[in-house]
Amino acid sequence: MAQEDIFKKLVSHCKEYGYVFPSSEIYDGLGAVYDYGQYGVELKNNIKKYWWDSMVLLHDNIVGLDSAIFMHPTIWKASGHVDAFNDPLIDNKDSKKRYRADVLIEEHLAKFEEKIEKEVEKAKNRFGEKFDEPLYRSTNPRILETKQKSDQLHERFVNAITNNDLAELKQIIIDNEIVCPVSGTRNWTDVRQFNLMFATEIGSTSDSAMKIFLRPETAQGIFVNFLNVQKTGRMRLPFGIAQIGKAFRNEIVARQFIFRMREFEQMEMQFFVQPGTELAWFEHWKEARMKWHQALGFGEKNYRFHDHDKLAHYANAASDIEFKFPFGFKEVEGIHSRTDFDLKQHQEFSGKKMQYFDPEKNESYVPYVIETSIGVDRMFLQVISASYYEEDLTKEDGVADSRVVLRLPPVLAPVKLAVLPLVKKDDLPVLSRKIVDELKFDFNCQYDEKDSIGKRYRRQDAIGTPFCITIDYQTVEDKTVTIRYRDSMQQERVAIEKLRDIIADKVSLREQLKKL
RNA sequence: GCGGGAGUAGCUCAGUUGGUAGAGCAUUAGCCUUCCAAGCUAAGGGUCGCGGAUUCGAAUUCCGUCUCCCGCUCCA
Numbered sequence: 001m002a003q004e005d006i007f008k009k010l011v012s013h014c015k016e017y018g019y020v021f022p023s024s025e026i027y028d029g030l031g032a033v034y035d036y037g038q039y040g041v042e043l044k045n046n047i048k049k050y051w052w053d054s055m056v057l058l059h060d061n062i063v064g065l066d067s068a069i070f071m072h073p074t075i076w077k078a079s080g081h082v083d084a085f086n087d088p089l090i091d092n093k094d095s096k097k098r099y100r101a102d103v104l105i106e107e108h109l110a111k112f113e114e115k116i117e118k119e120v121e122k123a124k125n126r127f128g129e130k131f132d133e134p135l136y137r138s139t140n141p142r143i144l145e146t147k148q149k150s151d152q153l154h155e156r157f158v159n160a161i162t163n164n165d166l167a168e169l170k171q172i173i174i175d176n177e178i179v180c181p182v183s184g185t186r187n188w189t190d191v192r193q194f195n196l197m198f199a200t201e202i203g204s205t206s207d208s209a210m211k212i213f214l215r216p217e218t219a220q221g222i223f224v225n226f227l228n229v230q231k232t233g234r235m236r237l238p239f240g241i242a243q244i245g246k247a248f249r250n251e252i253v254a255r256q257f258i259f260r261m262r263e264f265e266q267m268e269m270q271f272f273v274q275p276g277t278e279l280a281w282f283e284h285w286k287e288a289r290m291k292w293h294q295a296l297g298f299g300e301k302n303y304r305f306h307d308h309d310k311l312a313h314y315a316n317a318a319s320d321i322e323f324k325f326p327f328g329f330k331e332v333e334g335i336h337s338r339t340d341f342d343l344k345q346h347q348e349f350s351g352k353k354m355q356y357f358d359p360e361k362n363e364s365y366v367p368y369v370i371e372t373s374i375g376v377d378r379m380f381l382q383v384i385s386a387s388y389y390e391e392d393l394t395k396e397d398g399v400a401d402s403r404v405v406l407r408l409p410p411v412l413a414p415v416k417l418a419v420l421p422l423v424k425k426d427d428l429p430v431l432s433r434k435i436v437d438e439l440k441f442d443f444n445c446q447y448d449e450k451d452s453i454g455k456r457y458r459r460q461d462a463i464g465t466p467f468c469i470t471i472d473y474q475t476v477e478d479k480t481v482t483i484r485y486r487d488s489m490q491q492e493r494v495a496i497e498k499l500r501d502i503i504a505d506k507v508s509l510r511e512q513l514k515k516l
Numbered sequence: 517g518c519g520g521g522a523g524u525a526g527c528u529c530a531g532u533u534g535g536u537a538g539a540g541c542a543u544u545a546g547c548c549u550u551c552c553a554a555g556c557u558a559a560g561g562g563u564c565g566c567g568g569a570u571u572c573g574a575a576u577u578c579c580g581u582c583u584c585c586c587g588c589u590c591c592a
Contacts, residue, residue: 454552
């Protein structure tokens with residue numbers, strides 16, 4: 001079956017079985033926003049716990065944090081988001097291509113420079129050695145005219161950008177007869193502002209209100225608390241701060257189900273290290289994070305690194321872990337060596353020292369940072385798309401049979417076990433209820449007595465329950481039950497009193513990480 | 517945002533030239549069977565995405581709009 005078809009079925013499955021619903025569905029939905037249903041929220045919580053425990057529980061030099069979504073607006077100036085997330089865009093109606101209006105104008109400005117340089121080159125060739133370049137540049141009428149035009153345009157451009165005058169930007173493009181590099185036409189749409197940050201106001205009266213942004217990433221909450229955590233936690237380098245939280249981006253195009261949403265959740269760990277050691281730590285975390293993903297058992301060939309050739313201005317190394325989604329290899333997690341850029345920026349903008357006193361070196365410095373940043377929702381999509389199987393169970397005698405099964409890693413499964421009386425008579429339901437009452441303190445359990453046993457197994461397969469406990473007539477006699485395993489469909493008879501230990505072991509973090 | 521496709525029950529979809537809205541699966545109640553779905557009986561569930569126009573009458577025709585999918589574009 002084509003991958004796209006599988007993806008469609010997966011989306012339907014998520015809806016049908018209470019994993020993911022479109023937001024505000026009864027009001028026609030809200031673009032690129034989704035809600036997690038009764039099983040979705042369990043899976044999502046389990047993913048978050050799996051990550052959190054892998055970071056905070058298993059590393060004595062990593063601690064947690066939960067910073068607020070609202071932050072001082074200057075933080076986003078310091079981080080560069082105010083500038084970088086603010087693009088004036090324009091479309092060419094003929095080629096259907098979209099451009100940044102400011103880039104188009106800057107490229108046009110560069111042409112003036114080229115023209116002047118060509119002019120100078122020509123003169124150089126003509127006059128030979130006695131050519132006085134500075135004099136020529138400052139007196140040649142053609143150059144002066146070009147330069148004047150260029151300066152005028154530049155001034156006009158800067159004014160338009162400063163005043164955020166979108167109509168003026170378009171007018172500049174029209175006046176200068178700037179054409180689309182693809183179609184060569186000047187059939188432009190209006191310039192529109194795409195601000196990737198959501199803004200709101202804090203303060204309830206209009207005159208006291210301050211414009212603030214919903215954070216577009218959680219990382220800055222860690223950086224601005226760096227010293228708080230380091231000092232109160234008596235942390236010594238190298239150490240990390242982990243955080244799980246929502247972030248918001250007003251994406252121009254949000255697509256592919258929950259892969260790119262406007263409201264999403266990140267799991268980030270910023271690891272602070274001595275300057276000069278950052279690339280070694282970068283390699284360390286690259287490997288460690290890849291192993292963490294592969295421990296889920298979805299197949300090593302479904303993962304790969306994508307090293308960035310073009311680095312963001314703050315980074316000196318960056319790599320993504322990509323997973324093979326039904327729509328291709330896509331980023332799940334980013335590992336970035338962010339240098340001391342963020343802390344230095346906050347030091348400059350806040351005027352507060354963001355330095356660590358190193359007792360070994362007996363000196364203060366701004367630490368370097370390795371970031372591991374993973375999208376919870378992408379991780380959710382990874383887990384559920386890797387777990388979704390349509391199995392043909394047609395028997396040897398040719399009787400057609402099939403099932404849809406979510407082979408979720410037990411540690412992540414929303415429901416850990418279902419307790420099923422083989423029949424709903426002769427006290428088997430009573431016995432079953434007793435087992436549920438005993439195990440529900442430790443595991444998310446379900447009880448089901450409706451329909452045939454085979455049908456109930458199928459229902460649990462569809463939501464990914466790894467273990468079904470079946471109570472039969474032998475249970476009444478010797479207090480044993482059968483455990484039916486979701487993936488193999490094999491059964492095993494065990495004593496009721498041992499159930500808790502057996503299942504606790506199978507759904508544990510320890511068991512999952514054994515696969516490392 | 518542009519181009520293309522789509523929107524009818526929880527899911528997948530049918531619905532002819534405009535004439536009272538359907539199926540399968542799922543769900544609920546009951547019966548039968550009792551270790552791997554689709555047996556029997558009955559029931560519930562739909563403003564046909566939304567708004568407007570044409571018409572005696574619109575799921576169906578037209579216009580607008582919203583949402584989703586694919587491609588382009590963008591992506592710290």
